[in-house]
Amino acid sequence: METTDQQRPLPGLRQFKLKKFFKLCMRSLLTSCSQEDFSKIFSNFSQPEQRRIYRVLVEVISSLHGNIEDEFETTCLETKAYTILDTVEQLVQQHSLDSLSSEMTPSISDVWLDLSKAKEDEIENLTDMLEKAEKENSAMRARIDQLRKEIIENSVSRDGV
Template sequence: MEETTQFSAPGSRHLNFKKSFKLAVRSLLTACLKEDFCKAFPQFTPMEHERLYGLFIQVIMSLHENIEDEFESLCRETQVGHTLDTVEQLVEGQNLDPLFSDKTNVGQVKHDLSASKKNEILFMESLLDKTKSQSDHARSRIELLSKKMQDNPCTAEKLRMG
């Protein structure tokens, strides 16, 4: 696969990202109708309304440009285009790969996970049983040795000295 550079044409995901942003900005900064604008300032004369509305339009246009320029700058700095192009290449590669399955059988995954956990529980129970058996064996051996020491004081004295 050919690696994209910053200077190559942007992919569809990158273009869609830019278009979505521009649409969102335009909808936020859409100029209101002149009549609505004038109603907001009833104390001004028609000539003042014209000048003020013209200034308002210039401010809105300047805001549009500044926001879009800042957006483009951030996209370049963070390499959004390169990242989205890489994602697009990976998705295309997966779509072309006949061995890649995008349909995960949730039931099978659930069954496999459940079986794995049951096996883990059984293993832990067997370890617990084995440890308990070893503990019981050690306890009985200690009791037996303790009884021998009580029954034969000479053996106890030899063990203490030895």
């Protein structure tokens, strides 16, 4: 049984992209050269002959383009490529939706708890690092104060001698 456009459901995104990509490829492959380039290539013909030959070329390319598109459409229908693409698209959508609701996907509250725990651990780690740095700074200040006292004592003892 042959399907018509009215019987077939609206094309899916994958089917639309396939058709669009094919048409873009065909257009770039079968784009005729400019009339100026054509005139340069066929410079040994007269101007009227060049124009007639160029019109024939454009007609042949247009006809070829239409025939190739028709053949592509027929091949896709015969091989059920469109149906397969639509089925793949449905399966991907179902899988994507199922993966959102599956039990293996963590709930928002689980993600929130994990994120909160990670942030608490990070805060605790940074607090420990800050306390360590403050202790090191205090030790350095004490050492600097001790060295200043020693310098002052040495200078006083030198002055006294």
